[in-house]
Amino acid sequence: MIMDVAANPHRAISVAVDALKKGEVIAVPTETVYGLAADATNESAVSRIFEVKRRPSFNPLICHCSDIEMVSTYAVLDPVSLRLAEAFWPGPMTLVLEANPSCRLPSRTTAGLNTVAIRIPDGFSRDLIRSFGIPLAAPSANISGKVSATTAQHVRDDFGDEVPIILDGGQTKIGVESTILTVRNGGIELLRPGGLPVELIERVARLPLTFREVPGTVVAPGMLTSHYAPRACVRLDAVEVMRGEVLLKVGGVFVSGEGECARVFDLSPNGSLAEVAANLYATLKEADELGVSTIAVVTIPNSGLGLAINDRLRRAAAPRSLTPAEVALGESRSA
Incomplete structure (x- = not known):
């Protein structure tokens, strides 16, 4: 319901x-x-x-x-x-x-x-x-x-x-x-960038943030290497798009090859990172439904909400292994 x-x-x-x-x-x-x-x-x-x-x-x-x-x-x-x-x-x-x-x-x-x-x-x-x-x-x-x-x-x-x-x-x-933080030894550690920009946190806390990038114990959600992933492969920092790929771009900028690719999505025609963040997941899902093998994504500025957007895209693009549910599905299809 x-x-x-x-x-x-x-x-x-x-x-x-x-x-x-x-x-x-x-x-x-x-x-x-x-x-x-x-x-x-x-x-x-x-x-x-x-x-x-x-x-x-x-x-x-x-x-x-x-x-x-x-x-x-x-x-x-x-x-x-x-x-x-x-x-x-x-x-x-x-x-x-x-x-x-x-x-x-x-x-x-x-x-x-x-x-x-x-x-x-x-x-x-x-x-x-x-x-x-x-x-x-x-x-x-x-x-x-x-x-x-x-x-x-x-x-x-x-x-x-x-x-x-x-x-x-x-x-x-x-x-x-959400942005995930922990306070250690009087400093602030960023465990996952998210909807609250790092620059705003540092301004209010009057303390710099350190970013935990060394693999170790998972102490918060969103720390797995492969995450937020569509079925299609995700290709980052695209300066051109190939025939048969889907393109995700920002700000209305023309990307070489977009006239011949499967489809073009502009996450924010006016270049707003807030709009990119709001549209990112829904657009990845819509692009994935087209059945293409690759989703190409242009470079996103790595400041403000861009830090969280790029974190999600990197994890979406990371090498992945099949979940138990996907393994079971594959076995049932081959049976």
Whole structure:
């Protein structure tokens, strides 16, 4: 069932809360992307998220809270993290914090770590959490490793009836996932660039950010090398496009060969990185539906939201291995 949030938000919240109390997994809109949501304190409900999403068990989930008081129940906010929280919550920022020793989050939610990733979203999802009274574990509503959902229909296309309730809030405003940060030794480490630009964080925090690029323990979502990937291969920094490829460009600039390629998408005719981010996932999905083998993408400026856009594109273009679901599908086709 796809339920239009705008038509009756109170009814949507009531239906969602009833489902969450029963331990069900539902899809909810946020300002970043759609999420697969369940009671973060219910181990069986959280396990269902991993099952539906085909998500690796070592990949922790983000707990979405309604306010800083709720956050403090489950995590310890150090002074720098509190300053960031007061400046950017609600909004597209996730903090990886030391778990409150008295909190009762199941290990499935935190992937067995002594830290917890927490965000306060903006808009309808925050109202839902406030009504529910318990944090929601809510990774992006897509098959693990694939392109994230920015519309309710994207969720339905990925999961069909596996997700019985999809709350439709329209196309998401930001279009890429949250920026993930952690405070270590008085400094701020960027674990995943996202919808909150790094330059703004540094300005408010009055501290430089370091970017964790060395492979190691996955302490936050979006750190896997291959992620956000369509079926087609993604070719970056394209200065020309080949016959049969799809081209993703920006700013209306002509690219050699585009007159003979399969199709051209301009992510933002006026060159707005905010518009590029908002359109990126939906366009990757639309391009992929054309059945081409390669999607060529022009160079995107690596500042502001461009840092997050390029991060997603690099992971989409990375060498990938088949998921268990894809292996099973391939075996069934060859049988």
